[in-house]
Amino acid sequence: MTVQSKAPESDGGQPPGGRVGRRAAISAKTLRTDRWWIQPVVTFAVLFSFIIYSTWAAFIDRDYFSEPYISPFYSPCLAVKCGTVPGSHGVPHLGIFGHWWFTSPAIIILIVPLGFRMTCYYYRKAYYRSFWLSPPACAVAEPHAKYSGETRFPLIVQNIHRYFFYLGILLNIILTYDAVHFSKHPVRYWLWGQASRLNRYHMQIAWVSLLWVAFSDVYVRLVASGTITDLRFF
Numbered sequence: 001m002t003v004q005s006k007a008p009e010s011d012g013g014q015p016p017g018g019r020v021g022r023r024a025a026i027s028a029k030t031l032r033t034d035r036w037w038i039q040p041v042v043t044f045a046v047l048f049s050f051i052i053y054s055t056w057a058a059f060i061d062r063d064y065f066s067e068p069y070i071s072p073f074y075s076p077c078l079a080v081k082c083g084t085v086p087g088s089h090g091v092p093h094l095g096i097f098g099h100w101w102f103t104s105p106a107i108i109i110l111i112v113p114l115g116f117r118m119t120c121y122y123y124r125k126a127y128y129r130s131f132w133l134s135p136p137a138c139a140v141a142e143p144h145a146k147y148s149g150e151t152r153f154p155l156i157v158q159n160i161h162r163y164f165f166y167l168g169i170l171l172n173i174i175l176t177y178d179a180v181h182f183s184k185h186p187v188r189y190w191l192w193g194q195a196s197r198l199n200r201y202h203m204q205i206a207w208v209s210l211l212w213v214a215f216s217d218v219y220v221r222l223v224a225s226g227t228i229t230d231l232r233f234f
Contacts, residue, residue: 030139119158119160
């Protein structure tokens with residue numbers, strides 16, 4: 001017969017280094033000694049700044065068109081209201097939303113990219129850590145007593161990501177003049193394979209695209225308002 005010794009217990013009745021429920025029985029918030037808090041702080045600062053700016057840009061409802069440029073926040077212009085405010089004259093519009101649409105036409109457009117980005121797998125990680133601290137970093141305790149993941153409201157709504165993707169495709173058809181799709185053609189297959197390599201840079205592309213959208217709106221706004229002249233090289 002093999003006799004196994006009983007592990008010593010701590011004052012709380014749990015083995016040292018054991019678990020309380022599903023969590024490690026460690027009183028310290030984390031044992032990490034690096035500056036783990038820098039990434040969630042920077043992420044919070046950048047995302048919060050973008051939220052403030054994009055909200056302002058969407059509701060200001062002016063200076064979003066200067067031939068041939070249109071702010072990505074307002075493209076495609078779907079309301080008859082397009083072109084009736086300073087810095088928007090001459091903008092092409094589809095007129096799907098009639099004169100009854102009295103607020104900024106950007107609200108119609110931003111619903112899709114905003115919903116797609118907020119439910120994107122990378123951005124979930126980014127704002128879960130920076131805004132909700134769930135958890136703020138790897139091996140760092142979170143302040144929440146319970147964790148239910150994305151199985152309950154409101155986080156279960158994240159499952160609509162795929163539907164925003166479908167709507168996003170419709171916008172990309174309008175915003176993109178050319179696209180290469182997968183087929184049995186060897187050249188197109190090679191191009192598809194090369195494009196697939198970008199998947200490893202999901203995080204970097206997410207940040208660059210977010211900041212580039214904001215930069216594009218700023219540039220168009222400055223040109224449309226007459227603050228600067230178009231710095232076109234060709």
